[in-house]
Amino acid sequence: MAYGTVNVGQAQNKDYIEESQKGKPNGVASLGPDGKVPEAQLPEMDVSQTLAQAELKDPPVDGDGVLVTDSAAGNATKRVLWSRIKAALKGYFDPLYAAKSHTHAWGTVTEKPETFPPAAHKHSAADVTPEVVTAVVG
Incomplete structure (x- = not known):
């Protein structure tokens, strides 16, 4: 095998970044001590x-997924599936709806009075509005 001289011509100085371009507009970002921009x-x-x-x-x-920032993980971006969001909402709302729609049969109510005597009272005609009637009648 023979070794010889190869003429590659003048070296070009275009394969490096000038220090004046680092961290400047229209230049390139520099790196901090942690190796990050x-x-x-x-x-x-x-x-x-x-x-x-x-x-x-x-x-x-x-x-389907939704992107969130996780405050417990340094605001890292994470994906939450719609199925998990539905489960969380169900866990929150179901007890509220159950309490609102919860009823008891009259016979199972304990410590109730035997009678509910009406109290005498009067209202003027102006007191009876459609809203009042709807609230009373349902």
């Missing part, structure tokens, strides 16, 4: 306009 050099991360223009999904199905 400093927050001041990151672009604006407001995605509200992108989300506002996104196609709507109606109705959501169990496998």
Whole structure:
């Protein structure tokens, strides 16, 4: 095997980044001591306009996901499935609806008075409005 000289021509200085370009507009981001781009050099991360223009999904199905920031994990972005959101809402609302619709048969109510004597009272005709009638009659 023979070794010889190869003429590669003049070396080009285009394969490096000048120090004056680091961390400057139209340049490149520098790295902090942790090896990450400093927050001041990151672009604006407001995605509200992108989300506002996104196609709507109606109705959501169990496998669909929603992005959230997890406050318990340093605001890391995580995905929550619609099925999990439904389960959480059901756990919250079911006791409220159960309490509202909960009834007892009159015979099972204990310590009730034997009679409910009416109390004498009067109302003027102006007191009887459609709202009052609806509230009384149902």
